[in-house]
Amino acid sequence: MSKILIIGAGGVGTVVAHKTAQNHGVFSDIMLASRTLSKCETLANAIGTKYGNKKIRTASVDADNVSELLDLFNNFKPELVINVALPYQDLSIMDACLEAGVNYLDTANYEPKEEAVFEYKWQWAYQDKFKKAGLMAILGCGFDPGVTSIFTAYAAKHYFSKMEYLDIVDCNAGDHGKAFATNFNPEINIREVTQKGKYWENGQWVITQPHEIHKPLNYPNIGPKESYVIYHEELESLVKNFPTLKRARFWMTFGQEYLTHLRVIQNIGMARIDPVMYKGMEIIPIQFLKAVLPDPGELGENYTGETSIGCRIKGLDKEGKELTYYIYNNCRHQDAYKETGAQGVSYTTGVPATIGALMFAQGVWRKPGVFNVEELDPDPFLEQLNKQGLPWHEKFNEDLEI
Ligand code: NDP
Numbered sequence: 390m391s392k393i394l395i396i397g398a399g400g401v402g403t404v405v406a407h408k409t410a411q412n413h414g415v416f417s418d419i420m421l422a423s424r425t426l427s428k429c430e431t432l433a434n435a436i437g438t439k440y441g442n443k444k445i446r447t448a449s450v451d452a453d454n455v456s457e458l459l460d461l462f463n464n465f466k467p468e469l470v471i472n473v474a475l476p477y478q479d480l481s482i483m484d485a486c487l488e489a490g491v492n493y494l495d496t497a498n499y500e501p502k503e504e505a506v507f508e509y510k511w512q513w514a515y516q517d518k519f520k521k522a523g524l525m526a527i528l529g530c531g532f533d534p535g536v537t538s539i540f541t542a543y544a545a546k547h548y549f550s551k552m553e554y555l556d557i558v559d560c561n562a563g564d565h566g567k568a569f570a571t572n573f574n575p576e577i578n579i580r581e582v583t584q585k586g587k588y589w590e591n592g593q594w595v596i597t598q599p600h601e602i603h604k605p606l607n608y609p610n611i612g613p614k615e616s617y618v619i620y621h622e623e624l625e626s627l628v629k630n631f632p633t634l635k636r637a638r639f640w641m642t643f644g645q646e647y648l649t650h651l652r653v654i655q656n657i658g659m660a661r662i663d664p665v666m667y668k669g670m671e672i673i674p675i676q677f678l679k680a681v682l683p684d685p686g687e688l689g690e691n692y693t694g695e696t697s698i699g700c701r702i703k704g705l706d707k708e709g710k711e712l713t714y715y716i717y718n719n720c721r722h723q724d725a726y727k728e729t730g731a732q733g734v735s736y737t738t739g740v741p742a743t744i745g746a747l748m749f750a751q752g753v754w755r756k757p758g759v760f761n762v763e764e765l766d767p768d769p770f771l772e773q774l775n776k777q778g779l780p781w782h783e784k785f786n787e788d789l790e791i
Pocket of ligand 1: 476534
């Protein structure tokens with residue numbers, strides 16, 4: 390029976406709140422805290438009505454502020470914090486965890502606000518501190534990073550003696566009916582997809598222009614979709630933890646309409662993350678843009694279609710013979726909405742975050758230090774993934790198109 394604190398009440402926080410409430414036998418006491426208290430209260434009331442559990446507690450907190458976090462932690466005394474606020478808050482929450490003796494889990498690596506850099510170095514630097522404090526920090530436990538990293542660990546454990554080529558393929562074949570919207574926080578999403586492409590090959594990073602490498606890939610139950618090589622944070626830890634990889638890339642699908650909007654947004658300066666003066670006041674264009682774009686948490690109602698995310702791996706099997714392997718999940722937006730009121734991208738992030746918390750609460754994943762999820766046992770996690778709404782599938786020795 391575990392006491393957990395969820396920080397962030399957006400699309401992903403909504404799903405985590407639902408899924409932890411569904412697992413009431415494990416999570417006996419749940420608190421949902423975020424910057425805007427009213428969002429937490431609305432969600433907690435809806436969940437209380439839906440599942441008839443003991444009420445989810447709520448609180449308001451500015452997670453950039455360590456002393457506010459400490460007050461909250463010392464009052465509620467959670468065993469684990471599930472951080473589904475923004476990547477900017479990772480370090481302040483980790484600092485507060487260390488001071489209050491609380492374990493930590495997140496779904497996205499730390500990013501400094503003033504620079505769109507995606508690196509684990511800031512969070513990996515907490516390794517000794519967490520170890521010494523006897524606390525655990527689980528990094529990147531969403532879908533990608535998260536399940537994709539665990540899929541890779543599962544492939545290494547059960548099928549490969551040597552993994553040589555890894556392609557993570559992320560397709561959203563959904564339609565939300567809007568001219569332009571992002572599927573998770575617009576500021577974080579636009580920072581991620583407008584950066585230069587980067588992939589690992591023969592022991593070094595290869596940098597490309599944004600969206601320079603692309604081709605159609607076939608996704609199960611969906612068919613061919615134009616897919617683009619972009620940099621994604623799990624590549625950094627995967628090439629470190631699986632050093633036999635000769636090449637590791639991340640592909641994401643984008644529609645032409647989305648890319649056109651993105652190009653315009655960039656060309657007119659609305660993707661800028663540095664402050665500009667407007668009527669005597671400093672504003673950051675991308676933050677203003679977020680305020681006028683659709684809220685990703687509210688896209689669910691009319692969202693049709695599905696996502697398909699997985700890993701395509703080539704290498705040598707346990708007997709030293711050549712093997713190709715594809716492991717993936719497909720998730721229908723409408724099913725996600727029916728269950729939680731959130732669309733598929735929030736769902737595919739919030740379910741793994743909850744399972745990570747479940748692994749911790751049950752003592753299955755529990756050791757002091759800072760871990761990327763591929764360093765932990767994939768089997769019990771993937772068993773739960775099947776049970777908690779994201780069933781996965783495998784294909785052997787098929788054309789991987791790569
Ligand atoms: P949203 O923007 O919908 O929600 C973010 C929430 O965090 C909001 O409730 C917001 O509060 C709250 N918040 C922001 N700043 C603070 C702060 N300083 N203090 C307290 N609360 C704060 O984002 P999503 O739910 O779409 O995404 C959540 C996280 O999940 C992000 O870090 C994102 O990168 C990650 N993600 C990971 C994926 C994966 O597969 N690994 C995929 C998709 C997302 P308010 O309502 O007041 O603004």
